[in-house]
Amino acid sequence: MGLDLVVFGLGYVGLPLARRACAAGLSVTGVDVSRDVVAGLRAGRSHIGDIPDRDIAAMLDAGFTATVNPAPVGAADTVVICVPTGLVDGEPDLGAVLSAASAVARHLRPGTLVVLESTSYPGTTEEVLAPVLESGGLVAGADFHLAFSPERIDPGNAEFSFENTPKVVGGLTPVCAKRCAAFYEDLVDTVVVAAGLREAETAKLLENSYRLVNIALVDELAVFCAGMDVDVWDVLRCAATKPFGFQPFTPGPGVGGHCIPVDPQYLASRARSAGLPATLISTALAVTAGMPGYVARRARDLLARVGPVPGARVVLVGVTYKADVADMRQSPAVGVVRHLRAMGVQVSYHDPYVDEFTVDGVRVPSWSGDADLAVVLQDHRRVDLGAVVRAARVVLDTRGVAVGDHVVRL
Ligand SMILES: NC(=O)c1ccc[n+]([C@@H]2O[C@H](COP(=O)([O-])OP(=O)(O)OC[C@H]3O[C@@H](n4cnc5c(N)ncnc54)[C@H](O)[C@@H]3O)[C@@H](O)[C@H]2O)c1
Structure with missing residues (x-):
């Protein structure tokens, strides 16, 4: 039996995608290397704070299955990879992307759309993912479609969900982009097509670097104000009344989570290896640290x-x-x-x-x-x-x- 979607990586990003796809009526299978994650989901238990157990029950009712076995890729129209992209010694670690890609490659059939949602530096989809996917003999852009669509899940955000957050997509070819846009159009309110893969990859890095740099700016301002006997919170309240050209950020004890401290380092690392500057990001990381x-x-x-x-x-x-x-x-x-x-x-x-x-x-x-x-x-x-x-x-x-x-x- 054919499947509409196989999601690789059932974490903060993959599980909300699978839930939305089930709700939209797609037939969905989730693949994860963690036996605990798979067993929990099969038993109706969610391990993600924003997703209650009743939503997992609804997904199971809609035919969702979780498995450690990647073979369902062979029956899928679309495969989306949502595995972690962390750092090892401050450098990008694409280990999970590579291992998910080789699992996909073993079962990939012609006509499938493969999308990467995991955050990474520009060039990852074409230079790192495509060669692994092609190891089974199929050619990206000719035999199967390849695209990148950055995830924008904001855990704990009650206003913006997967569905009402615009989704950026970039394709290896214009046809890949079109196919990817058509897939997400059934799941989200707005799809934005980027000029290409690299632009979609870099847009995500800009979004998170923008947050990092602005948080670092107000963190440093807070330290400055404390030293000058100025009430930084009142400064922020006053500045935030400017109706144009200013976006408020608030200081705090430092940044955490999987994205703000990590993703900008993908940009900085790529800049370093290309001999290009990423001065602001390095400084912002030092300030927040x-x-x-x-x-x-x-x-x-x-x-x-x-x-x-x-x-x-x-x-x-x-x-x-x-x-x-x-x-x-x-x-x-x-x-x-x-x-x-x-x-x-x-x-x-x-x-x-x-x-x-x-x-x-x-x-x-x-x-x-x-x-x-x-x-x-x-x-x-x-x-x-x-x-x-x-x-x-x-x-x-x-x-x-x-x-x-x-x-x-x-
Ligand atoms: N969570 C967020 O809010 C957030 C924000 C920005 C960016 N991101 C990015 O989204 C991507 C996914 O992050 P996440 O937060 O969903 O991670 P997560 O750790 O919540 O989930 C990842 C899941 O993938 C599974 N996995 C690991 N390797 C696998 C493999 N080879 N095959 C199948 N499954 C595998 C893990 O077992 C885990 O269940 C990362 O690139 C991350 O940087 C996440």
Whole structure:
């Protein structure tokens, strides 16, 4: 029996795609190398915060299957690759893309559309993916269609979903682009066709680099303002009233997650190897990487006002990488814990999304209810900030959300 879609990689990106495709009436199979992920989905359990179990049940009802076996590729009209693209020693790691591609190549049949959604540097789809896919003897652009379409999943975003976020597509040939656009047109409200593969690949890197650079700018501004006795939050409030030419960003304890600290390094690495500049990205990465240490030093200065720093009790409020998600990947909270521990501080945490928090093999205990200092790292809607403010002697608020006489903002 033919399949409309096979999705490789059933994580934060692949699972929402599979869910949307099932809802649109497509026949979908998901392939993942993780037996746990596959077994969980088959049993109706979601491992992705934004996707409730009932949605997995609806997908299974619609005929969705998850498997570790890539053979269903041989029956698919479209194959979309959504596997992780991380870093090893600061350099792009395309290992998962290459291994997914060789699994696809073994079963690929003529006429299939293969799309890469994983973030990577310009040239990846044509120079890295295509040769592996062609290893079975079929030629990209002639025997099968090849395209790149950057994912834009924003975990925890209640306003913009897969469906109402415009989808950029780029094809190896104009026909590949057309075929890819037609596939996504059935799933999303708006499809935007890029000039080619490289433009689609680079658009994604620009989007995330833009966020990184602007976050670094306001982080550095926050440090500057604290040193100049200027209220950075009021500066931001005033600047944000400009109706043109300004987009507000807010400072914080540093960036985390799978994209903002990672994707710009794909651009920087490619620039380095081509002898081209990526100065702003390198500087922005350095500025954001310095924020956990800065937050810890601000915490130390506040503690020193009320007593000795070694042995002082500090609770970190919200330790995931951003508000309203359960995702701990590259959370700046880890760096804050390390710096505070090095100062002899007793660190606990309070986060309804995190059952267990371990840093360098040592468990961070959950909050017992009082503390010398509370540091607000993420402002989860599910946290009663008022209760935190009442319970702590002093509050360091890195998000500009807490109010009270003893609240000090970043
Ligand atoms: N999650 C986001 O918000 C986000 C944002 C920006 C960019 N991205 C990009 O999206 C891509 C996917 O990221 P994600 O967040 O979905 O990752 P994830 O870790 O949530 O999921 C990836 C899944 O792929 C599976 N996998 C790994 N190798 C595989 C293989 N060879 N074949 C089949 N399955 C394989 C893993 O077991 C895992 O379940 C990455 O390129 C990432 O940089 C993600």
